[in-house]
Amino acid sequence: MAPVQPNIIFIMADDHASKAIGCYGANINSTPNLDRIANDGMRFDHCYVTNSICTPSRASILTGTYNHVNGVVTLDSKINKHLPNVAKHLRTGGYQTAMIGKWHLGEGTDHEPSGFDFWSVVPGQGDYFDPVMIEMGQRKVFPGYATDVITDQSIDWISNRQKDKPFFLMCHHKAPHRSWECDPKHRHLYQENVKVPETFDDDYKTRALAAAQAKMKVSTDLTYHDLGLVQPDGGSEVGELLVPNRPAFNQRKVPYLENVTQIRLIDKDSGEVFTFKSQDELQYFKYQRYMKRYLRTIASIDDNVGRMLNYIDSEGLAENTVIIYTSDQGFFLGDHGWFDKRFMYEESFQMPFMIRYPGMIKPGTVCKDIVCNVDFAATFLDLAGLPVPSYMQGRSFASLLQGTTPEDWSQVAYHRYWMHRDTIHDARAHYGVRNQQYKLIYWYNKGFGLPGCQDGGEETEWELFDCDKDSLELVNIANDGQYAEILSQMKAELDHKMVEIGDEPEHYLIPERM
Known part of the structure; x- marks a missing residue:
């Protein structure tokens, strides 16, 4: 008798850093329901994103391919709905499929969700309150808070599914994406100060120029709207800077005046003056x-994951349902003084990933092997007992869920950030690899006109980190002669990976790749 195909619920948040989940041990917040998934199943400590930005990450998860293959390389890219994807394979293999929540892979008939029996998605970034959702092509307004609305729709779809078929649900939350607008019932939480990261006052002196010049600093680059403050009149006269080319964030940055005693900031809800x-x-x-x-x-994400888990348990579906929680990438929570993501530094590069499947996974286990978001699609198909198509570049890690690491498992993660002209965050283009001990990053800084650049304004830099000895990535050892052999080995690892996946390097004409 053929094994019963499991249901698969894939819950993904937007910009949720691992350290903001209790089971990862940073102790900055409480997430009892998210922790339930890890406690009942497995937590991954080395799950990495192939491109630390929303749209490309989602494309790799859906297609099982790297971004140079699926064509979704920046935030402005749109997915071609005619591409094969994991939902299409699962539906052909007997599954009912649904996509609910944040899509962010383009709108219109050429880019809408495909391979799903039902879909209801927010346009663009969506709204936190009373969100508009595009349901099977029709725009509707759903009263309430977005995280509740997306969970309501997800549970409703499961309740009304065809009961004699397995199901695949992608439940994609908008939260906790900028500008971090909480459900009013949670405004009382976290009155005590949050622990400040060790690297908050990082001066970037030992790192690539790209780190120092990024406009993602908590101290200077957050807006009034980001911080829930009243924006006064005055503009540049009161020291404000406008965030360029981003209508959704077209609020002015909170000033950082030389004479700080001139600044009065006002809470937009309470009127408190600071x-x-x-x-x-x-x-x-x-x-x-x-x-x-x-x-x-x-907090609302955690509450709603709890609702989902309770529903699945109450319906008797838990034993044969795979439940996954992850984020589309990591996020800087003051680490190195930053907010946002984009970079290959660990806080941005690492994705949280917890999975519960009682029929396969021993409770309370932790996986230290390296996996990537490009591996998710192949894993879903493998768990469903379906063949993994040859075009997928990811590899199923189902064996890791059972505690077995194949001898040929690649302990290497590849990352590439393509947004060469990110005028908002000034996050420079780069690619690199990480293995269990070392991380190599190549900043090719295309077209930025950096100091010292020649002929077209290009400058390249290498960074190498020993992740065992320097887990905070504070010391670039690429130019340390003691690590010359390691640097050479990591460059060879990078070359090998790019050949393997078919990505094209930028500056092969540079002598000795330096």
């Missing part, structure tokens, strides 16, 4: 406002 005696006091105020808004938004 004044400051020093620059340090101001920047730590911004950090606490940012973190508390972020963590309060996650």
Whole structure:
């Protein structure tokens, strides 16, 4: 008798850092329901994204291919709905399929979700309150808070499914994406100050120029809207800077005036007034406002994951249902002084990944092997007992779920960030590889006109980190002669990976790849 195909529920948040989940041990917030998945199943400590930005990550998850193959390389890219994807394979293999929540792979008939029996998605980034959703091509307004609405729709779809078929549900939350607007019932949470990261005051002196020049700093680059503050009149006269080319974030940045005593900030909900005696006091105020808004938004994610788990348990579906929780990438929570993502540094590069499947996974287990989001699709198909198509570049890690690491398992993750002209965050284009001990990053900085650049404004830099000795990635050892052999080996590893997946390197004419 053929094994029963499991149901698969894939819950993905947007910008949820691993350290903001209790089971990952940072102790900055409480997530009892997310922790249930890890406690009942497996937590992955080395799950990595192939491109640390929303749209490309989602494309790799759906197709099982790297971004140079699926064509979705930046936030402005749109997926071709005629491409094969995991939902299409599962539906052909007997599954009912649904996509509910954040899509962010383009709108219109050429880019809408395909391979799904039902879909209801937010346009663009979506709204936190009373969200508009496009349901099977029709726009509808759903009263309520977005995380509740997406969960309501997901549970409703499961309730009304065809009961004699297995199902595949992609439940994609908008939260906790910027601008971190929490459900009002959670505004009272996290009154005590959040622990400040060790690297918050990073000066970037040992790293690539790209790290120092990124416009993602908590101290200078958050807006009034980000921090839940009233925006006063005055503009540049009161020291504000406009965020360029981003209508959704077209609020001015909170000033960082030389004379900090001139600044009065006002809470938009309570009217409380904040004044400051020093620059340090101001920047730590911004950090606490940012973190508390972020963590309060996650509280609703945790509540709603609990609702989903309780529903599955109450319906007697738990034993034969795979439940996954992840994020489309990591996120900087003040680490190195940053918010946002994009970079290959660990806080942005690492994705949280927890999975519960009682029929296969021993409770409370932890996997230290390296997996990537490009592996998800192949794993879903393998768990469903369906063949993995030859075009998929990812590999099923189903054996890892059972505690067995194949001898030929590749302990290497590849990352490439393609947004060469990111004028908002000034995050430079780069690619690289990470194995269990070392990480190599190549900054090719295409077209930025950096100091010292020649002929077209290009400068390249290498970074190498020993992730065992320097887990915070504070010391670039690429130019340390003691690591010359390691650097050479990692460059060879990078070359091998690019050949394997068919990606094209940028500057092969540079002598000795340096």
